[in-house]
Amino acid sequence: MEGEVLIKVEGLSKTFCKDLKTSLKYGVSDIWTELIGRKKERTDLRAKEFWAVKDISFEVRRGECLGLIGHNGAGKSTLLKMLNGLINPDQGRIEMRGRIGALIELGAGFSPILTGRENIYNNAAVLGFSKKEVDAKMDEIIEFSEIGEFLDTPVQNYSSGMKVRLGFAIAAQMEPDILIIDEVLAVGDLGFVLKCFKQIDQLLPNTAVIFVSHSMPMISRMCNEIILLDKGKVKFQGVDVAKGIDMYYARFSNNESNVVYTDGSMALDRIVLNDDDSLNQVLDWKSDMKLKLYFHNLKLSKMPVVTVSIYDKEQRPVAIFKLISNICDLNSNKFSVELTHRNLQLSKGLYSINVSSAKSASGEPYLRINNAMSFQMGGEEVWPPFLLDAEVNYLVVK
Amino acid sequence: MTDKLKITVYSAHREGKKGVLHNLKMMLSDAKSSNGLAKQIAKRDISAMYRQSILGILWAFIIPLVNALIWLYLQGSGMIKISDTGMAYPIYVFSGTMLWQIFVESLQSPIQQVAASKSILAKLNFPRESIILAGIYKNLFNASIKVLILLPIVFYFGAAPTWTIIFFPLGNLSSAVVGNAIELLLTPIGTLFTDVGRIIPFLAQFLMFFAPVVFAIPESGLGKVIFEFNIMTPILITTRDFLVGGNLDWLFYFFMVNIGSVLVFIFGWAIYRITMPVLIERMN
Known part of the structure; x- marks a missing residue:
């Protein structure tokens, strides 16, 4: 059953407050609104508020990958938090079908004092695995993480790269229908990043993926549609990935030598x-x-x-x-x-x-x-820096 | 296959009419599914807490033990005069301070649990019940250690074991339930404003002198009224009665407080669930 819409987002918006004290005050009234049940959507901003995400709609089908790009503070993480169900939208609606997996902040909840092995059980439990499932997948996790001899060392002695390895190795055991990936692979070394992508590539055909990254080569490699966010609004949305990437770069380009x-x-x-x-x-x-x-x-x-x-x-x-x-x-x-x-x-x-x-x-x-x-x-759009002219002959060899 | 996929909806306004029953059912199923995770978190926190300490698990009863010794000294040296407590004073004060400590720990548990799990709450979606439940598991773990140390002390000071002692752990559980119920109700506001978390231990300390922890209930006057209104009074007295085979005069009030606490707890839990996204929005 490929191609069904797994993620459907309609008119999604979210406000944020710039000031902490005011934000806490609004928090109290928001608690009250949640308790009596919100009937209407928010339409106006309260004092000191702004739209962190404004009016975003998209669909992702099984086997598709949507890239989310934009400079820091463009609203990508807020959007992901809504998709992940951590915070509620102020406007609009998200509908998702199937198991949702998120590769956000790998190794969140690792306890520094406990060993890698103990943390595997903890982290896996948070991700929704039962102890039995972890036991069954333990060898695979250990092998994938390449932590080896340090498995029984407290995690506080791990390097940041090792923590990410272990975190990914656990998260990679999920078999989600929807996968949300936030800039998580930036810390690992090249060999590990390649390994992770291989794993993601395996998941991709059966999964609807939302991918956030500042690395345009990764975006162009994985995504078949992108959304460029700027100050919470959609600046570009479409299947012309290269065009979106160009617009992203245009923001940073300056003609000053x-x-x-x-x-x-x-x-x-x-x-x-x-x-x-x-x-x-x-x-x-x-x-x-x-x-x-x-x-x-x-x-x-x-x-x-x-x-x-x-x-x-x-x-x-x-x-x-x-x-x-x-x-x-x-x-x-x-x-x-x-x-x-x-x-x-x-x-x-x-x-x-x-x-x-x-x-x-x-x-x-x-x-x-x-x-x-x-x-x-000018010319034909390709990702590699060179488009080499060539004479090409296809021959059937018998 | 399509129709088998679980549908998740996050919307700006609540969709459809979902009654109280539906919510209760959801809560129960989430509680069930988060039980394993809660145990894991509790295990993690307990082992992490004691791993970096020499005295380790001893800390669970050092504080109430020292507290009790102070009161024993104050009473023994005649600095304060304590009216008749109906039993050997060491038993009274040891059981009182232990139970009170269980209550105070559980009274601080939900807000502390949420605060300690901030970073993971703001990043991962998992049943939010589990951290509260983990807190309760930790309370019960600490409480059982206290019970284990308390029992020999009580028998040493001459209490004869009676059959009611099998209900003694129930009394300890009540202590934890009352504490958790009160605090869970305060958790949303306490997570926004840290004032709540600061004032609770202070109030608890104050409240201790209006509960039969180290003093007996006054014979008359305003003190008597306050003691009798204090919801911890029936818990303390009845649990002590369980321990030494007392006459259980407060048993009815004891059950009322327990039932009330369970109801408050469920109510607080529902509020906690609903308000969590609002709180997460404001943590990081």
Whole structure:
């Protein structure tokens, strides 16, 4: 039975109060409203309140994964708390079908003094496992957590990564219809994160997943629909995951170039891309890229080595221009460097150019500028940074 | 298969008409399902509490024991004059302070349990009953240790065992029930404002002098009236009667207080369940 709607959210809103004392006062009156039974939805804000989540609706079917993204304080966690039934909505309705599992704050409720083994029983009990079930799954949990010899050590001596391992190993034993995952895998090492994703991948086909993360590669890998939240409101919602991610990044992008280091011996005057120095030019896929960098010489007597590299919107280096030094004498107060790359095959997205220069390839640095210029690539949307042109032949081999 | 899936609804307004009976049924089934978890939490807290301590479980009766010794000294040295208590004073004061300690501990239990579980309450969805129930298990555990230490003391000071002693644990249970019932009712407001949690031990201390813990009920006057109105009075007197084979004059009042406490407890429990989301909203 795949494809049935497991999570249905309609017009969900939640208010929060900025001030603690006022919030406590409202708490008293809220207790009273809950007791006499709330008949009407809240429509207006009380003094010092704001909408932490406003008017959100979505559906998630079995086998689908909805990504929730947004900057800190956008309302993601509040939304998750409502989905998890921890707090009540002020407007709207959530309907969920099936067993609900949440990977939020792994290892919550671990008692530091007790051993890992004892905490497995406690944590599993909180997650709804009976003692029998834990006994049956104990070996699997121990093996998955890779805690091994430290199993009978008090949890207070564990590293944060070890706690997350143990927490995930327990939570991974759930077989939910609905899985809510909040940024929980940030602490583990790479090997463990991969292992966790393998586990989640196994669950995914039979589960409706809601996934919150600040890691866009993870979002793009897992989700088939995303919601971008901003100040509690939906800024983007749809199946065009890449577009949503772009909008998320656009919030952080700034066009200001930023001189990270200079020793005062040279300065960048101007940078020109394909004879045009305007910002955010759009380049076609497989077009040529011609960069001209105009420098001001302040103290140098020899030509420096100039390195140009391309970064993606996540500030990951994706490419660097081949380094060629030409140590000739420099007796002018101006010089320029020209670079040409033909048939550029970067994939669609926003990129920035970083420039640095030094005396020699590994010599003392003169200048380093981040985001000296930014440009966009057009074309087909793919997640990896390069879309390589290729001749492809499919052959039936007998 | 679709229709077998359990449907969970969280809505801004209460949907449908759910009567008191429906709620009671839900409460009972949740209590049942949270029992295992409650035991686990109680076990966790008890073992964690004593693991980092040398005296360990001894702490459960050191405090009431010292309290009782102080009163014995005060009485023995003639600093205070205590009217006839109807039994050997050591038995009176030991049983009184033990029972009172059980009451005070249970009187603080629900708010402490909620406060200690804040972080997990705000992050995970599990039956909220379980932490209250775990608190009760801890109270009963501590109470049984106290009973175990109390019995030899009582016999040492010359009380002859009677058949009513089999009801003595019931009296201890009553102490815990009354305490939990009162406090559970205060838990929602006490979780919002810490004032409640601070004032309760103070009030309890004050109340002790108006209950037959170390003093006997005054013969006359305002003191007599207050003593008689104190709901802990029938519990203390009847439990002591169970212990030493007294004449159980307060038995009817004892049962009334117990029934009343159970009703208050169920009422407080219902309120606790309903208000929990409002409280969680304000913790972190």
